[in-house]
Amino acid sequence: MTESTSPKIAPSDQPPETITTPGTYDPATLEPRWRQLWDNAGLDHADIDESREGRFVLTMLPYPSGDLHIGHWYAMVPGDARARYLRMRGYNVMFPMGFDAFGLPAENAAIKHNINPRTWTLSNVERMRDQLKTMGAMFDWRREMVSCEPEYYRWTQWFFLQLFKGEQAYRKYSPVDWCPSCNTTLAREQVVGDDRRCERCGTPVIKRELEQWFFRTTDYAEELLDFSSIDWPERVKVLQENWIGRSEGAHVVFRTEQGDELPVFTTRPDTLWGATFMVLAPEHPLVESLTTDAQRPAIEEYIEQATRQTDVQRESADREKTGVFTGSYALNPVTGERIPIWIADYVLMTYGSGAIMAVPAHDQRDFEFARQFGLEIRIVIHPAGEDPPSADQLEEAAIGKGVMVNSGPLTGTASDVALGEVLDYLERESIGERAVNYRLRDWLISRQRYWGAPIPIIHCPNCGAVPVPEEDLPVELPLEVDWQPTGESPLKLHPTWSKATCPECGDEGTRETDTMDTFMCSSWYHLRYLSPRYDQGPFDPAEYDYWMPVSTYTGGIEHATMHLIYTRYFHKACRDLGILQGDEPMAQLRNQGIILGEDSEKMSKSRGNVVAPDELVGEYGTDTVRAFLMFFARWEQGGPWSSGGIEGCSRWLRRTWNLLTGEPSQKAGDASPQRLKELRRKVHQTVESITRDYERFEFNTTISSMMELLNEMSRAREAGAEGSEEWREAVSYYLRLLAPAAPYVAEELWQRTEAFENWSPAHSVHHQLWPEYDPEAAAEDEITLVIQVNGKVRDRIAVRAEISREDAQRLALASEAVGRYLDGEPRKVIYVPGRLVNIVP
């Protein structure tokens, strides 16, 4: 049985294969040979097959930075093992791979090495594709997409046009970080230091307003909060909820003394009578006209320094409040009082209306501001039955509940009804109305960059922003471009590219030179996998119907709020345009943890703790690296790498090899029926637990269960199990259970033990069915009954598994050990079938 006959593994167009020497596990020759055989035979191709249920298994695509990192392996290998498991369960599994190929690093490389970003990117793609192939994953490379290829971004542009026509795209002025010396926009990572300087020339960065493109993600804020139809981690749902940031309250319209409307959003309309001043964001459009001449120098200076700061700096907590009085006043709409209007950087233009009513008695920030500048504090909510203190006595804002005081007609209203009463009052008096506000902003998709998908718009002096006709797509990036060391987009500098005729009136216009955010490319890449070369649309509807939605999506938690909100928005918006079906793109999401360096620090070149997968593959082989990545930590948690730990997985696979290729034991055939039954039990118990573990993404325990089974098989072999039907089943099951984790060695040993004459995909272990689990075979016929006295273990006795309650209790009470702790009749006896008897004295 274990005698290894050399299988004739040679497809017609291959030279005869050298068979590895029996007795020696040599992944370095075995793995590439199988890879080639599989690739030649198209073993991992996934095509529509109506006889089987499809499963679209997706893992987040990499950015082609140049080298595949161990983190990529950690993200992809367990997902691959699970995809392989699903395929063996009989599903038709598609597991595609591609590259998120637009982005800033390619431009940096272009400037630094005077190389076109496309050349740089595609050579990285090629390198990483080869590295990905050593991973032993079941990627169907026919379905690969590369987002920087015109055949891909043609459809990214097409989607933009659909969203534009569906009124989801619009233009507005929005600030960017700008280097006045380089004369270019800077990305966040190009602004360095606390004093915010350009990373190239060191010039202090300023804000500049540019007209940019947005998508109306806020239209979908409410629907994006609904996760009821998807199985996503709680953690991600909470992150998205916080990101969307829904709050209920009221829009209240204040008026300036000059008569301008000054709307605010408040979650506490019940404190409206205590609004003693207003604060505007320094960027607020009314600041200019509200500023009096006397205040103008101070205001201008304040705006200057406030807008130089990052949002992060402005938002950093426990900073002393700063601000300047505009010199103007507004009228409190319920009291009619004049209240001063200030500006301060703690009010953000990007949230609400960019203006607040300040209620210093009941909001901590407003309280601190009022104390800082000597503004009036008026208590309007106070616990019933007490006299309100004077405002001077307050040490902090009173944010608690109480009864409304000093609140005109609503004085005396208790806080549990106040909100509703106040809202009714405001609506009745036409002062304000109920409103929901979101933290979520519309999605800014414009980038003043070369290396992205051009926004397919022509600006015409007569017709405005006109979409490029679909038949003219793609709007291709010019390849002959000049790079300024400043990083200014070559699209703006190009002599001819931006010249275009208006599709509507035929006059001369100019192309939009902004390109799209790369999150736009990654919002729909999963759809391109369906049919990467389809040219009648972004995807073939037949493929969509068969595969979508994505059944499992895996990737890092860091994408919880950006990519994963954008792709959900994108799907929903396209659904409403009739392009897609279903409410959600990804039915199930799971996140892997982070793999750290051996020193428990984040891996980085400067720390010198980077683990290179290529080196590991050279030393141990792909199967060992895969197994260890699955084994060493809980996948969703991650943890530090251990160079010693990988030896354990290496040993395990070598022991597997030796067990199944060695000479038969001299005791073969000696095993007792009872011993063989025990072997079979362990086999079936292992099938059960590994099946459960794959369903739950608990990859570490799939490997430890395999190790346990190997240990049991070694012992059974010593006892003479070889030659039996039970042994044959154990080997067959073992190799099929091994296949998802260690695909190469499992295939090699499968061919040997099955003794096929020739290899074909139908013979591949990867096209076998997952072992059937027989609960009867897995059931223990003898169990250890634990005898407890008062919850403490006092004895253990071996009994038949089907022992009756009466017998178990009788045996327990008869136990000598129990006698030592029990004085007289027990008060109570608890029996847990198959487990224990607990005697309460």
Added chain:
RNA sequence: GCGAAAGUGGCGAAAUUGGUAUACGCGCUAGAUUUAGGAUCUAGUCCCGGAAACGGGGUGGGGGUUCGAGUCCCCCCUUUCGCACCA
């Protein structure tokens, strides 16, 4: 500050979801084997006492629920992650 998750041997970690705590692996100890080894095999390895049988203790700390708690509840400590002047 708010939110989420976690805390178990020397280390990475298991624990069928309330029922024998520490499976599996690393490391370590002893032995076997080998020219040698960081190779392979066997045995041992939570702590204290004991030659052993056995006894006592034990899952960050404190309380609670329960016949029974690593697991559930409350309080505290620590760590990690996310969000943060959100009106």
